[in-house]
Amino acid sequence: MPLFLKERKSLTILIALIFFHFLLISMQVPLGEKASIFEKTVFSVFSPVRHGILSFFRSIGNVWNNYFYLRNVQGQNEQMKEQIFYLQQENNLLRNALQKFRSEREIEENLLEMHESILPSRVIGLDPSNFYKSVIINRGTLDGIKKNMVVLDKNGDLVGRIVDAISLKEARVQMITDNESGISVFAEGNRIRGILVGDGEGQCLMRYVLATTTAEEISEGEDVITSGYDRIYPSGIRVGRIVSITTDTSLHKHIVVIPYFDFRYLDQIAVIMKDPQEFFKD
């Protein structure tokens, strides 16, 4: 084929591909954050591939563990890990309940209910624009995932909330480090209230704490926990620790909070399978 014809063919293919991409992008943009039918379809089609690859490597890991590394001990270890996972969640709830000064019976009932409503999940995807914005987990509508369900890490510390169930087996979690998230919180010491927002760089800022608040009322090292006033996150969940408090000329203090969940170990997480409104029935 003559060179100019070949180059023309190449350019035609390139233009066709560019057109295809623009079409693809335009299909998604108008819906903004909400997943489009296209996106849901792609996720439904390709998620088995990703699950397959992850399962394949987990299987290889399991073979190694099971046949070359103390088979029985490993089994026990896995069991204990699972127990710890549930115990940590329960411990978290227990502390929540204690803070509410509820009766022992109510606490027991809550514990039982909580144990049944925890859904262990795994993180399988990240957000390209910002790793601290959102993650994709391997649970979806098929598992009963709904918008605004609370997500905790394996220690029971707050990670974020479900913003969208993308497919049957995948959902998007907005993390508390996202600069578009907002959580009603208070500092544990004197219960000074504020709104926690992410800074998009892995930390959070506790906003709207008046500059006139004294060092005795709020100080560095204090735990920050959810207050429940946003009617999404139930009260008493551990969020992070205050690492710096500064005051400038503005009306409010600049308070930096380090989240308790560690992004590096955000492999296993727990979704609280309870409609957020159920937490606020009382």
Added chain:
Amino acid sequence: MRLNDFIRVAIGILISFLFYTIFSRVSPSFLLLFNVFSLVVFYFAVKKGEIFGSCLGTVCGLFQDYFFSGVYGVAGLSKTISGFLAGYLSKKIDVQTPLRNFFFLIILLSFELILWALLFSFIVPESISTGGGLIFFQPVATAVLGTFAHFLLKKFKKDKY
């Protein structure tokens, strides 16, 4: 295109997929520093030409978009154009020596990163996370990895035959 090429491309994509899966667990910073999907695209674009490069750019870009759960087509478009350029330019200039290969990769990776950033900023009304400036080292770090991989592949082929 022969069956062997399909298998090679599949292996390349699989390696990139594994890289992203494993290193996203270790540290997200690795994903900012290395763009392995681009290396696969450029490698095959140089070997097979601009049509192959642009088509593979589309596939790898969509894989990357899928992997990061972003807007589908952003990485795809930038990889398609840079894959085309890689195939086209490699026919005009020799990029087989390590030094030439290194600079060729740096230029294309920088071009792709700029294109991706422009498209992303245009489509998504959010600022791009630079990972504390780490993303600016992506072309150099990926080019080093690519040149090293290219050297190893060449050595492997020499030993084989």
